Amino acid sequence: MNTYIEQEDEQTSTLKFCINEERRVVTVKDLVIAGWAGRDPAAIEHHIQELAALGVARPRNIPSFYRLSASLLTTDRQLDFVGNDSSGEVECVLVSLSDGMYVGVGSDHTDRKVEAYGVTVSKQMCAKPVGRNLWKLDALLDHWDRLVLRSWVTRNGERTLYQEGSVTGLLHPQDLMRRFDQQDRLQPGTVMFCGTLPVKGQIGGGELFEIELEDPVLNRRLKHQYSARALAYAD
Numbered sequence: 001m002n003t004y005i006e007q008e009d010e011q012t013s014t015l016k017f018c019i020n021e022e023r024r025v026v027t028v029k030d031l032v033i034a035g036w037a038g039r040d041p042a043a044i045e046h047h048i049q050e051l052a053a054l055g056v057a058r059p060r061n062i063p064s065f066y067r068l069s070a071s072l073l074t075t076d077r078q079l080d081f082v083g084n085d086s087s088g089e090v091e092c093v094l095v096s097l098s099d100g101m102y103v104g105v106g107s108d109h110t111d112r113k114v115e116a117y118g119v120t121v122s123k124q125m126c127a128k129p130v131g132r133n134l135w136k137l138d139a140l141l142d143h144w145d146r147l148v149l150r151s152w153v154t155r156n157g158e159r160t161l162y163q164e165g166s167v168t169g170l171l172h173p174q175d176l177m178r179r180f181d182q183q184d185r186l187q188p189g190t191v192m193f194c195g196t197l198p199v200k201g202q203i204g205g206g207e208l209f210e211i212e213l214e215d216p217v218l219n220r221r222l223k224h225q226y227s228a229r230a231l232a233y234a235d
Helices: 041-052 119-124 141-146 173-181
Strands: 013-019 022-028 030-035 064-068 078-082 090-097 100-107 133-136 148-155 158-166 190-193 208-215 220-231
Touching: 013 100, 022 090, 030 173, 064 119, 090 148, 090 173, 090 208, 100 208, 100 220, 133 220, 173 190
Parallel strands: 013 133, 030 190, 078 220
Antiparallel strands: 013 022, 030 064, 090 100, 090 190, 100 133, 148 158, 148 208, 208 220
């Protein structure tokens, strides 16, 4: 089995991915979270209202691109977060390597209490979980709008469907990349989270979060899950 290694520097994060059963050791230089990335203005407004109920200010730009530290990315399945105010949300994740663009599934886990103070700060507060398996973006372009995102949250031992919907609710990745830097692909070493779907019910976290990206055309799924341990405040 071949291993692909990209050169590291001090500002990068190294992750292990799997592409077509081949292990790839990848150096990520830049992490970008796309927010308010829906295609339907009514759906965007719905999500804005969801967060407004939590005290989150309306965005200045639609879509917005939040630049975060690459060190936040993780494939770990056991994560710690301060307090009980954080929660995840399933997203398609674009991973740019020297040989092309790839797609994974991740969770933009965010501290909702801090989000009312500042969205960028709240996103920097939490690790960003991603699954280890990636698909080639080129293999998805002819049926991208058939993909489906789902997430489940387990609270007090009860597992419920948290999000479910077609990616047609979100900007196409090629459109999103052009809006980001007027290019048809991201710079190698860049990871971009592509936006999320409205939740079913109330926004909130739990002790376990599961995420899934389904490709019904090629009959395959990307899955990841992680536990969320709440750390006590010291003050």
